[in-house]
Amino acid sequence: MQDSDSSVDEFAPPEQEDDEGDEFMEEDATAPDEEDDDSQTVSDDEDAPRGESICDIDSDLGSDIPRSKRKGKPSGLKSSTAALSKVVGHGRNQTRKMATAAGGKTRQRMIEDWMKGGQEQRFRTFFGPTVEDMYPVLQTKDHWTKQLTLPSRDEGNLRRSFFASAEAGEKDVKSTRKWYADAGREAFSKGQKSKMITEEEGRGYMVNDGPETTNFLLGGVKQPNIYTLKKGEYMSLSTPFQPASTRRGWMFNLGARIQEAQWVPNEKGSTQYLAVAVEQKRPGKPKHKPMENPKASAFTASKPFSSAIQIWAFDAVSNGRMDPSKPPRLENVICTEWGAPRFFQWWPIGAKDVVEPDVQDNVRLGLLAGVWSDGKLRILDVTFQKLASSQKPSYVHYAEAAFELEMPETIPTCLHWLSGTSLAAATASGSLAIWSLNRNNGLTTKPWFYKQIADTYILSLSSGYPSRPQMISVTTADGFARLFDLRSPALDACSAARGRALVLCQGWHEHTQSFVMADEHYLLKHSSIRRFHGNMYSMRLASAIVCCATSPVHPGVLVGCADGTVETSNTAPKIFNVKQLPWQQIWFKHEWRPPIEQLNLTLPEPSPAQTDSNIQQAGPSAAKKMAAQARPIGITMPPSSSNVPASVLSKPLTRIAEGYKPRQLGMTEESTRAKYDMKFITVYEEKSAIIKMAWNPNLKFGTWAVAGSNSGYLRVEDIGV
Template structure:
């Protein structure tokens, strides 16, 4: 029964028992006095603001009912008389031009509404939407609160691609020109970024001069006040190599066997902890591969590029999973939830690696990458960190004497505190091959949130830092404010945030900001399944929620080129939630496993997704967002697979102690250091050996495959699975090895080096490569 045919019939309560009978909407229950009564007519339905699904469908059977339903109340008639059609009405759907004071009232459009069946194509300006009941009367204001619109109610029923773009990005030419320029400029980029002239550039949505103005303000503050504040508050001392080694201890294996190279002739390479190889070595044609593969010993917790536009040296901050010393309790043995409670302090570190670039912006593999700095702390393990998106020093000040300024690094440590470190790399006491160990015993910005622990953080601008908590609160600090840096002798060393509000009822998982084009908007994903967008100018009123997901959203990124927040959903699909239609999902990529990481770039529209299966895929979603009939292209950067020792497998391929034949006819190189007792006997002349040595079978093995072609997998296949199911057991769920997952993913944000990407894996491997084509 449709909503219109159900009018006039009172729904009964779904609750059972006489004790809940007063909830039945018969007009006699006590529930009518608990909330404001918006209905003076018994024919009103219970949802005045929901759009009618059948409103645009002509139905001759309902004509008589509709004629009798349009009855306006006396209050509505008075409101209509007082309404002035000449008043200038701001467009509540245009998020780029509206402020918090512009949408206090939602008024009626001055132009008459088109009747059903006639053309309803808007022009350059779109009339604002007034919430109406389905009977035709205006919805009245309750308790003096102003009605607010959360954006465009629905896509226009009549019109083509132009009308759809106006619904997504705005009705005026100022809103549409940037997206048209973005589409036409990167129309040749299907998946991986292009190295041709103009392939890398800033977003068309950025206003001219805004970035330069923000950089100037940041550098002026840092030169006048900021550098002295950090130097006074931070306590740093240099450690010797022997004293710094305990801060880099991990629980991983001393070496790891990696199967790399062509599929028909793979090679097994034994990577010691802390070592690296050039990814082009196992291949005959090495000119098209520029990158490095590291073995850091344990799960890669985080990897982020530092902003450095003016130098050919690029810095990468890496955090490896480090556990407290002693026996680690099993999950059910822990008396408290580790996600909601801080840990005791213990030694840990963050590594700063440097990579050299060529003159054309490529990754220079002729020069070895170097571990420049090890940030040693006793604050527990670093769980998450982010660099400030802009450089606080210019080219002259950044190389002050023998020191190089890297930037501001904000992080969350497992002791439950948020800190911001000012990173300088002194070179006077550093040898070219040895790293420098700097111990930070105190940070200039050190905050502990009361009654909860921080769960995520994100820079809203070059100097403003936002922190989400396990209790659902959000706090924002700005470094340039005078009250941010408290003195050592202050009674309360915690600087108070200028913004602190309860934005969710439970754990905030991720935060993303629409900086640089729309810095006032921010998005959070919550453990209740919803993602929410807020306007910081009016966070309680200007907010909207996305479609509820059935899984936790553990990663989120702002895609500047489509003005949308990208995040995964439960169908292993990457969805885009635009500013004007945040509550509507636009899908662009799909994966065959849960998406664990998403990375976007500010200098090109390429998106990287990493899955629990170990695959990293790239795509350009601009064509899909601007024209939803477009089937997007996807291309795998590489696939990472980890397997445990053969003896620990649930299904063993052969009896223990026997050699196992590989699938394929290519030879496998013996890893360095293997003894002759473990090696297989030499093959006869003219015969290729395809036996796997026992030394490889008894240890964990990682296989990395690459060289995949671009494909168009589509979107629908992931939702409606075509895999056969067993009616007795139901649908199967694939469980992947934890070490196979992609745990860190990031693009280089600097303009000249935007084709560089980094991917960290659960096995402890880290891949840094220039993947531009």
């Protein structure tokens, strides 16, 4: 800033000389006022007197701005606060220049707010106006600023949310475990009827109508290999990329559609457990062609039949990474006569921090809530005896559950744990029911909350646990998403904009305080609890979103699509700053094709060099080479595309592609349809879709992920970097 004695512009219009000022005034008139106002300011704010403020600006530079060019308020204004400053610029670029005080020096008491502009208003709108609301946002933004797509295993990167109070979390864990030790365990033990059965009997509960073997095309793009896996077998993900592979994970062929996959809470245990259920159908049930079922395609109750839930165990090393040297084990099979399990979920708080065998070799996994196809909701206390002398699994048959109920005149369609002792379930009639297991009257099937919250079928249910357990979000068949506050559900309710596609899956993103769900335009949207009616988009996909998964220990989001693609991204930077261009990375891509005969294609004539007999002769040498690797099964080198043997073309084939690089995508789709003559909607093979995904919720193992497809392909991998 400069002195006011600078030379006057000779070419200035004479009529502008009367409008001197703007916040600059004559030195004679302003000098006394400046002194008075300065002293008054110091007295008003004694904690930060002049000379001890955050920023003091001294300038002895002169000014080239003539008086005749200065525009603003009349010179009669006596306020020194206005007199010493001048606003320059517009919007976010708005700054404040300080005028020259007496003595040729300018002083500013404090720097401008760092959130000056649109970002301050955005933060206040989405997270709250107080410092307590803002502080967790800034902590989250700084802590995970380096995570672009895949979660990092650097020290301190995996941690619980800044929004959830550590004291409240410890109190919840303590009260839940106290209830289970004092009353819950005994109540389930008395009401639950189960027994061990033989392996021969247990195998009958695991039957599904999938093919006995499946061919997989795996490996590098230039030299992929064909592997054959039988139903129920698995293989290491590093096998197709030997010897230079560092992948930590396993792939399974379970034969039929993956119905559900959920991790067991086990914070500090070296063995992690995964519960998996596949699609099972009632024997003798008539089969209909696609789109020709005369009954409703929605969930309808069926007659009881045999089914199973598989419990797989995965070992870890000391730092929490998956141990690739130890293959997974089928530890336990839950056998029931209640029809196929539609969906289930483990309680969020385990009975102990470590799940391990006790002195009697009994392993207690905890409470499992689920809905079976007979239309009933049940809670099981899952416990099995580990057979130390054998590597074979134990089979436990459950005849009766301690907590079992049937909704009046409707059926449950989805469920969600609100805490370690509270369970919520939604119904086909649009009602919401909530039970608390720790009430004085024991395991009563009468809910303490039962209310009609929608007019139609509820598709998905989620809550803001652990930081906002009272917030409930549902999506319904009429295209709306609705948010409720359980403290006053009649008043505190909000609906989002209606969509034209059904939202079958949603998740609570703890690190942005929002619910994530699919959008009809192949976008992943966030619905903040303070602006639920508005949508924020963070990821753009190439096909319809079928499922999504969020983690409580890092901000990474997994998205599964109809074309078999699984992508991941850290969506927090995009939500915090709308101008941020998000990073996305494809974890893997799963493609399935039926036999060529079903595609109305003519089989090519095989060349003499690529006959079935030649391929079978190549099998032993290839199998010998793979003998030292984890579970190699029938490897053959792929022929050229023009000489594919009939034995490969006549069977279904699954291709897995991986190794994609991260990329930045905007929310606006690029105009590539005209170039490639692409249509807006593409129909993919039904069995290519990824339909179930889940992050491991345990802190030390938060980089483990599972994804399942319609074809029976299940992938479990530690994708931390």
